[in-house]
Amino acid sequence: MADLARVKADKQAIEKRLRDEIDYCRESCREESDPLDLWTSRMPESFKKLLHDDGRLNMDAIEAFRGQKMFVSELPNSPSLWPLNWLKGRLRGERRYCRERLEMMRQTGDINYLSKYPLERAGQPNFVTMGGHRFNERWTRHVRYVRLCREHLDDYLGRAQPAVLDIGGSYCLFGGLLKREYPAVRVGVVEFPEQLILSYYYLATIFPEARINTLKEANQAKVIDQAFVSRYDFLLIPAHCYAKIAPGVFGLITNFNSLGEMSEKWFRFYVDSPVFRGAPYLFTLNRFHARPTYPTDINILDYPLHEFNRRHFVISPLFLAYYEPWAKFFYKQVYFSSQFFEFIGRRKS
Numbered sequence: 001m002a003d004l005a006r007v008k009a010d011k012q013a014i015e016k017r018l019r020d021e022i023d024y025c026r027e028s029c030r031e032e033s034d035p036l037d038l039w040t041s042r043m044p045e046s047f048k049k050l051l052h053d054d055g056r057l058n059m060d061a062i063e064a065f066r067g068q069k070m071f072v073s074e075l076p077n078s079p080s081l082w083p084l085n086w087l088k089g090r091l092r093g094e095r096r097y098c099r100e101r102l103e104m105m106r107q108t109g110d111i112n113y114l115s116k117y118p119l120e121r122a123g124q125p126n127f128v129t130m131g132g133h134r135f136n137e138r139w140t141r142h143v144r145y146v147r148l149c150r151e152h153l154d155d156y157l158g159r160a161q162p163a164v165l166d167i168g169g170s171y172c173l174f175g176g177l178l179k180r181e182y183p184a185v186r187v188g189v190v191e192f193p194e195q196l197i198l199s200y201y202y203l204a205t206i207f208p209e210a211r212i213n214t215l216k217e218a219n220q221a222k223v224i225d226q227a228f229v230s231r232y233d234f235l236l237i238p239a240h241c242y243a244k245i246a247p248g249v250f251g252l253i254t255n256f257n258s259l260g261e262m263s264e265k266w267f268r269f270y271v272d273s274p275v276f277r278g279a280p281y282l283f284t285l286n287r288f289h290a291r292p293t294y295p296t297d298i299n300i301l302d303y304p305l306h307e308f309n310r311r312h313f314v315i316s317p318l319f320l321a322y323y324e325p326w327a328k329f330f331y332k333q334v335y336f337s338s339q340f341f342e343f344i345g346r347r348k349s
Contacts, residue, residue: 158182160184164252186229189234213236218241224249251281
């Protein structure tokens with residue numbers, strides 16, 4: 001009974017904070033709209049899903065935000081591929097994609113970390129079960145990132161209190177996995193305020209004891225320095241507060257996919273900042289060239305990789321091809337317009 005009372009109290013506390021965060025977000029920290037940028041253009045419409053039409057908190061949607069593809073999508077797109085949905089070419093293509101991803105993980109050694117970290121259910125994600133593993137596509141890539149951190153960044157992450165800043169970290173899936181691998185790490189996630197509301201829900205659900213700052217605390221802070229960071233396990237940092245971060249506070253900067261998807265304005269905002277240029281370590285995965293998928297000329301030469309001694313630099317095995325539906329009952333393989341690079345490095349002296 002005590003455990004049930006604790007769960008109920010935790011749920012009530014989470015719902016109250018979600019309501020407070022949504023109200024504060026609407027009043028004080030909405031980002032400027034940028035129709036040329038993929039992510040800023042998505043925010044207003046996705047934000048509406050957090051509430052019912054009458055303004056009440058839509059907890060059903062929030063509790064299932066991953067399965068309902070709120071802000072970001074996860075493959076497979078259907079909660080079940082069997083027994084009848086297999087007739088659809090799109091869904092069979094998704095299952096094949098997942099099967100090939102599992103085989104890739106066996107070849108690269110990532111499978112050991114998938115065994116260590118089976119997909120958790122917060123947000124009710126869609127998933128497949130294959131070879132004794134429960135996973136979806138988004139989960140597998142972040143499992144790989146954590147495995148690469150252990151292999152190439154253990155000298156930093158194994159310290160007393162390392163701090164990692166994940167730019168464009170969505171609902172902090174990577175940060176949550178990294179915290180499980182390195183309990184002492186402090187993880188900051190830079191995102192749009194709307195997305196950070198779901199980051200809070202996700203993190204508070206799987207880490208009920210974690211200290212997580214509010215949007216108001218980030219918004220009202222004059223500077224996000226070592227003293228501010230040390231008060232929390234996870235830091236939710238709205239994009240418009242990024243410039244407040246003191247250089248050197250976060251020793252490792254990470255970004256997966258989204259820098260190459262941004263407008264050039266936002267790309268330069270992040271990459272040219274003292275925070276980015278002053279971090280001793282960098283871990284990023286992005287496209288060699290953003291065009292033609294995205295309407296910018298961002299390419300690998302725009303990343304300051306030359307400022308680092310590389311520890312890991314390969315064409316990523318994660319994003320080679322995918323499957324599109326064809327003639328309803330069939331599917332076809334489509335190669336990505338650009339391959340992706342994985343880079344881990346330590347800044348040169």
